[in-house]
Amino acid sequence: MEAEALALVLDRVGVAVKGGSGCVTREMRIPPAMKATGATPEESRALILLTLSPESGASAVTPVPDLVSEAVERLRSALSE
Numbered sequence: 001m002e003a004e005a006l007a008l009v010l011d012r013v014g015v016a017v018k019g020g021s022g023c024v025t026r027e028m029r030i031p032p033a034m035k036a037t038g039a040t041p042e043e044s045r046a047l048i049l050l051t052l053s054p055e056s057g058a059s060a061v062t063p064v065p066d067l068v069s070e071a072v073e074r075l076r077s078a079l080s081e
Contacts (some may be wrong), residue, residue, distance in 0.1 A: 001046045001075055009071040010048075017048040042060055 003019025010017050016078040025076065048068075 001072065003046055003048050003081070005075055006046065006048055006068075006071055009074060010067065013067050013070075013071070015050075015067050017050055019048055 001071075007017050007019045030039060030041055030044040031047075034047060039047075050064065
């Protein structure tokens with residue numbers, strides 16, 4: 001699953017994410033932080049970044065894991081059709 005596709009689905013439900021790593025390189029390779037965790041190239045392409053502001057309260061953050069999970073399932077379903 002590509003991070004950009006997941007970012008588009010999440011944007012539709014009000015969750016702004018960025019596809020990719022915080023340590024961007026010009027080459028198409030696994031970011032060092034992902035490599036250190038043992039991530040595969042496929043897993044590294046699915047990486048999304050979430051950034052919170054100091055003003056982000058619990059009510060804004062609490063639904064995010066469920067929304068991400070639902071978006072992943074929606075994409076998996078669409079890709080398997």
